[in-house]
Amino acid sequence: MFVKASVACAIGLALGLWTSRAILANGGPFGVVAIGAWNVSAKAGSLEADPYTRAGLERSGEIPLALGEGLQLVARVDDAGRPLDARCAYRVGSRTPAARYWTLSLVDRDGFPIENAAGRYGFRSSEILRDADGGFSIFVSASAHAGNWLPIGAPSPFALVLRLYDSPLSATAGGIEKSAAPSIAREGCA
Amino acid sequence: MSVRERLGGAAIFLAAVLVVGALVHFIVILLIPVVATRDAFARLEDLGPADATIALARPSPTERRFPYADPALASAFCRFDLAAGPVRVKAAVGRAGFASLSFHTRRGAVFYALTDKAATHGVMEAIVVTPSQLRALVARDDEDNPSQDLRVVSTTTEGFVLMRAFSELPSLYAAAEAQAKSLSCAPEPAPK
Numbered sequence: 001m002f003v004k005a006s007v008a009c010a011i012g013l014a015l016g017l018w019t020s021r022a023i024l025a026n027g028g029p030f031g032v033v034a035i036g037a038w039n040v041s042a043k044a045g046s047l048e049a050d051p052y053t054r055a056g057l058e059r060s061g062e063i064p065l066a067l068g069e070g071l072q073l074v075a076r077v078d079d080a081g082r083p084l085d086a087r088c089a090y091r092v093g094s095r096t097p098a099a100r101y102w103t104l105s106l107v108d109r110d111g112f113p114i115e116n117a118a119g120r121y122g123f124r125s126s127e128i129l130r131d132a133d134g135g136f137s138i139f140v141s142a143s144a145h146a147g148n149w150l151p152i153g154a155p156s157p158f159a160l161v162l163r164l165y166d167s168p169l170s171a172t173a174g175g176i177e178k179s180a181a182p183s184i185a186r187e188g189c190a
Numbered sequence: 191m192s193v194r195e196r197l198g199g200a201a202i203f204l205a206a207v208l209v210v211g212a213l214v215h216f217i218v219i220l221l222i223p224v225v226a227t228r229d230a231f232a233r234l235e236d237l238g239p240a241d242a243t244i245a246l247a248r249p250s251p252t253e254r255r256f257p258y259a260d261p262a263l264a265s266a267f268c269r270f271d272l273a274a275g276p277v278r279v280k281a282a283v284g285r286a287g288f289a290s291l292s293f294h295t296r297r298g299a300v301f302y303a304l305t306d307k308a309a310t311h312g313v314m315e316a317i318v319v320t321p322s323q324l325r326a327l328v329a330r331d332d333e334d335n336p337s338q339d340l341r342v343v344s345t346t347t348e349g350f351v352l353m354r355a356f357s358e359l360p361s362l363y364a365a366a367e368a369q370a371k372s373l374s375c376a377p378e379p380a381p382k
Contacts, residue, residue, distance in 0.1 A: 004203060005206065007203075008203055008206035008207050008210060009206075009210050011207045011210075011211075012206065012207045012208070012209065012210025012211040012213070012214060013210060013211075013214050014211075015207065015208075015210075015211030015214070015215075016210065016211040016212065016213065016214025016215040016217075016218060017214060017215075017218065019211065019215050020214075020215050020218040020219055023219075046299070046300060047295075047299050047300070047301055047345070049299060051219050051220055052219060054222075054297070054299070055219050055220075055222035057229075057230075057298055058222055058229040058230075058297065058298060059222055059228075059229075060257050060258075061228055061229060061230050061232075061233050061255065061256055061257065062230065062256060062257050062258050062259075063230045063256055063259070063292075063294070063298065063352060064298075064300065065292075066290070066292040066300040066302075066303030067300070067303070068290075068303040068304065068305065069290045069292060069303050069305060069354065072258065074258075100288055101287070101288050101356055101358075103260055103262045103263075105260065105261060105262075107257075107258065110254075110257055111257030111258040112249070112251060112253075112254050112257055113249055113250055113251050113261060114251060115251040115252075121249070121250070121251075121261045122260070122261055122262060124262045124356075124357075124358065124359070126358040126359065127358070127359050127360070153251075161258060161260075163260055165288045165290075165356060166288055166305055166307070
C-alpha cells in the first residue's frame, strides 16, 4: 500500500513538472490567439496577463511589447501546420495587417537570432523590395535566394517573428482577419 | 483478488497520479513568478544602478540576455525606485521612425506605454508615482493652473522604463541608438 502510494506520488510529480514545462514552452494555453500559422499572446503586454503567460515571461526574461506599442506574432509552423524545418524553403508574404512599420525576423527555439554568414536576422517594412502592386515576398531558406532572402543559419528548429508597430489592431488581437496575416508557404525541401 | 478488485485498485492508483500531477502543475505555475530570479528586472539589475540610462546591446546570436527582442530596434532602459519620491521620465523623439516608452512593474508586466505620437514638442514625458504620491500631488494641485504632467501610477515601488527606437534602415541604427539613449529618469522630491 505504502509502496503503491509512493509510486503514485512520484509519477504524479513527474507528470506535473513535465506538463508545466511543456505548456510554458508553448506559451501557455490562455490568451493565445491563432491567426493562420501565427500566434499572438494577446495580453502579454498588459497587467491582465494570465498566470501561464506571466510565468513564461518571467522564466524567459522577455520584455514584452506593450499593447499600445504594437503586436508580436510568432509562427512555429507553416500554413499547412507542419513545423518549420531548416531543410525546407519558405515564401512569406505578401501582405501584413495594417501597421506603421513591421519587421519579420528569424529566431531559434529560445527567441534569439541565429548566426548566419550574411549577418541578416530580419527585414523591416521600410527596407524590403516590393512587387509592383505593393506586396512582398520574403524567402526563408538555408541557401541564398534572389530578392528578400532571410537565411536559416543552422539546421535546428526555428520560428518566425512578425512585429507590428503602432498598429490599430494592437488592442484587439481578435480583430485580425486570417487573410490579413502573411502566409508561410513551403516551397520545397532538401 | 478478483478482476473487479484489481481494476478498482488501478483506478484509484491512476486517480492518485492525476491528483498529485495536477497539484504539482498548478503549484509550479504559480510559484515561478515568486521564485524566478532571472526575470527581466533581475537581468536589467545586472547592467547598472537605478535611475541611470543604460543602452541595451543590439540583439544578436551572441547577445542572449532578452529573447524575442527586435534587431531593428535600439533600446535603452532605466530602473526606478519610488521609495524616495516620484521619477520624471523624458525622452526625445526623432524625426523618422517609431519610438516608444513602456513602463514595467518589478515583475515585468507593462502598466503603461506611450509612443512618439503622444509626444509634445518632440519630447515624450511622464512622471511615475505610487498611488499615495498621486494622492499627495492631486491634493496639492492648483485648480486654476492645472499641472501639465502626465502622471503614471505604478503598482510596485520598483520597476523599469524601456525606450524603443526604430531604425528604418540598417544604416540608421546608430541614430536610433542615440535616440534611445536620450531617455532620462530623474528622481523628484516626494510631494508633501
